[in-house]
Amino acid sequence: MVKAYYEKDGDLSTLDGRQVSVIGYGIQGRAQALNLRDSGVNVEVGLRKGGASWKKAEEDGFKPLTVSEAAELGDVVMVLIPDEVQAVVYASEIAPGLKKGNTLEFAHGFNVHFSKIVPPDGVDVVMVAPKGPGQMVRRTYLEGFGTPSLAAVEKDHSGKAWETAMALAKGIGATRAGVIKTTFREETETDNFGEQVVLCGGVSELIRKSFNYLTSEGYQPEIVYFEVLHELKLIVDLIQAGGLENMWNNVSNTAEYGGRTRGPVVVDSGTEEKMKKILADIRSGAFAEEWMSEVAKGVPNLDGMRKKGSDETIEKVGKELRSMFVKGEEATSAAR
Ligand code: NAD
Ligand code: MG
Numbered sequence: 076m077v078k079a080y081y082e083k084d085g086d087l088s089t090l091d092g093r094q095v096s097v098i099g100y101g102i103q104g105r106a107q108a109l110n111l112r113d114s115g116v117n118v119e120v121g122l123r124k125g126g127a128s129w130k131k132a133e134e135d136g137f138k139p140l141t142v143s144e145a146a147e148l149g150d151v152v153m154v155l156i157p158d159e160v161q162a163v164v165y166a167s168e169i170a171p172g173l174k175k176g177n178t179l180e181f182a183h184g185f186n187v188h189f190s191k192i193v194p195p196d197g198v199d200v201v202m203v204a205p206k207g208p209g210q211m212v213r214r215t216y217l218e219g220f221g222t223p224s225l226a227a228v229e230k231d232h233s234g235k236a237w238e239t240a241m242a243l244a245k246g247i248g249a250t251r252a253g254v255i256k257t258t259f260r261e262e263t264e265t266d267n268f269g270e271q272v273v274l275c276g277g278v279s280e281l282i283r284k285s286f287n288y289l290t291s292e293g294y295q296p297e298i299v300y301f302e303v304l305h306e307l308k309l310i311v312d313l314i315q316a317g318g319l320e321n322m323w324n325n326v327s328n329t330a331e332y333g334g335r336t337r338g339p340v341v342v343d344s345g346t347e348e349k350m351k352k353i354l355a356d357i358r359s360g361a362f363a364e365e366w367m368s369e370v371a372k373g374v375p376n377l378d379g380m381r382k383k384g385s386d387e388t389i390e391k392v393g394k395e396l397r398s399m400f401v402k403g404e405e406a407t408s409a410a411r
Contacts, residue, residue: 079253080226085245087114089238095246096121096149098142098169099156100128102209103182107155107247109135110216114246121145146172151239153180154192159370162191173198176232178239183266184259187229189363199236200229203244203254204262212247221248225257267357272350281341282307286389296392304393 097108098121105128112118120132121142132139146152146169154161154169165186173179175197182204186192194200205212207222215222226244228236244254270276285303290296313322323331356362369376384390 077255079255080241080244080250081253082245082250084254085241085250086238087116087242087245089235089242090116090151090246093117093150094119094148095151095153095243096140096145097153097155098122098145098164099154100132100137100139101155101157103205103212104128104153104155104209105131105135106209106213106216107153107182107205108132108137109213110248111243111246113216114248116246119145119148121149142168143172146170148172149177151178151180151243153182153243154186155182158183158185159366161186162367165192170195178233178236180240180243181259184227184229184263185267185363188259188263189360191363191367194230197232199231199233199239200259201236201240201243202227202229202257202259202262203240203247203249204257204266205247205249215252216248219251221251223252224249224254225262226254227257227259227262229259264354264357267362268350268354271353271357271362278307283387283389290388296388297396300389300392300396304389305396 095111095116095118097104097111097118100108100120100122104120108118108120118137120137120139121144122129122132122139124141129139140148142164149172152169152173154165156164169179173195177197178199178201179194181187181200181202184202184204187194187200187202202225204225204227205222206224207215212222224244224247226237226240226249228240230236233239241250241254244250282304286296286299289299289303310322310326313325317324323335326334353362356365
């Protein structure tokens with residue numbers, strides 16, 4: 076059994092006298108900055124002047140600094156801006172402010188692992204990656220609990236990098252839920268694989284292709300939508316609460332027999348071969364290169380796929396259905 080780290084394993088006094096600068100005030104930045112401040116940590120936020128988050132941070136009682144100012148001031152600099160802009164912002168605005176003894180912190184290992192960011196010697200490099208969206212990081216903290224997280228040390232110049240990571244994890248509430256130790260490499264590769272193969276890529280394509288096929292066979296789009304998309308949440312909730320067997324135990328015997336026998340027909344050894352190719356592209360850095368070059372071009376392919384996606388029938392049907400049902404309306408606002 077892997078070791079989990081809890082409240083007693085983190086010591087907030089590790090951060091005494093250290094200025095923590097949170098760069099970015101988006102999904103993770105806002106949640107983590109607020110949690111750290113509520114935990115008594117000395118927090119400043121660093122933002123683009125005039126950017127949308129500036130006002131938000133002010134409304135929450137921060138006096139935002141520019142990214143350069145915050146990086147200069149911070150003993151611990153938390154890089155919580157989108158992964159695809161981190162390398163550029165790091166080079167121009169963060170790196171110049173880093174000093175020996177500082178700690179650079181990330182919530183995802185991507186840029187450091189793929190050497191898009193190469194921190195200087197003398198700087199500790201750590202990660203605390205919440206396994207949930209920022210809204211959850213904040214909400215659970217306010218409820219007196221926290222969001223399970225991964226933590227890692229890439230560079231330990233001070234000999235205290237893990238202590239710093241655990242103090243940050245405690246400050247954001249993660250140690251209340253549990254923290255598991257990983258490496259930048261493991262977190263990055265498994266995170267990318269998970270979102271490509273299962274969570275975002277695989278699931279959405281299973282839904283899309285099932286929807287398009289069944290509607291082409293003449294079934295009513297609304298009925299199909301419920302069967303192949305809407306009910307997914309109920310199934311995922313069962314899986315998340317108690318694992319796969321818990322899900323099987325809570326569906327009908329017909330669903331269980333059909334699912335256990337047909338699942339491996341849909342996702343077969345051909346899919347496993349593709350998993351190998353996808354992991355190989357992640358490990359080699361080929362995916363990272365592809366994505367960074369897409370970003371450098373201004374995400375033309377991504378924009379095209381977004382446009383195509385929102386024009387699909389399944390989106391229109393979903394929109395209509397959600398507006399017809401109160402429950403759907405609640406779900407939509409919760410997802411916002
Ligand atoms: P986000 O998209 O919410 O970040 C937006 C923030 O970054 C805003 O404050 C914006 O002003 C700022 N920003 C954007 N471009 C900028 C630029 N060029 N210069 C300065 N500031 C800029 O980001 P996020 O989803 O919170 O992700 C932050 C990090 O957390 C990433 O490494 C991500 O992988 C990781 N992470 C995110 C989640 C999540 O819930 N979204 C979960 C776990 C880990
Ligand atoms: Mg992830």
